[in-house]
Amino acid sequence: MRRLIIEMGQGVDLHGRDYTKAAGRAIDDALRHSSLHIVKTLKLPPDDVQIKVTLGVQQPTVVETEGLKAKFPFGKVTITAVSGGMDLIHDDGDTQVVASAAIEVFLPEQSGWRLRESGR
Secondary structure, three states, rough: EEEEEEEEEEEEEEEOOOHHHHHHHHHHHHHHHOOOOOHHHHHHHHOOOOEEEEEEEOOHHHHHHHHHHOOOOEEEEEEEEEEEOOEEEEOOOEEEEEEEEEEEEEOOOOOOOOOOOOOO
């Protein structure tokens, strides 16, 4: 498999201290930064595309990773939550949760095509 893309995103839950919500927003942010038509152009079976998601939050064990897989329309998705992100604790006890996401997309080795030089 060859990694085709790495995309980053950030998400915040402002008042609920919900790490899964913040992580989901980080995934959404990363997905909005890219649109890979090459994946559709290659007409690969959906499970031939592997997607690896790494989420950084202060409490990784409480992130419901299985439910977050539904955010991806295709591919074999694995999601791992690790220690990272940030909690902003306010004087009144309210906490804002900041999550980060890294999304990596892997495709099988391809042959028989190449990129052209511009202008040709």
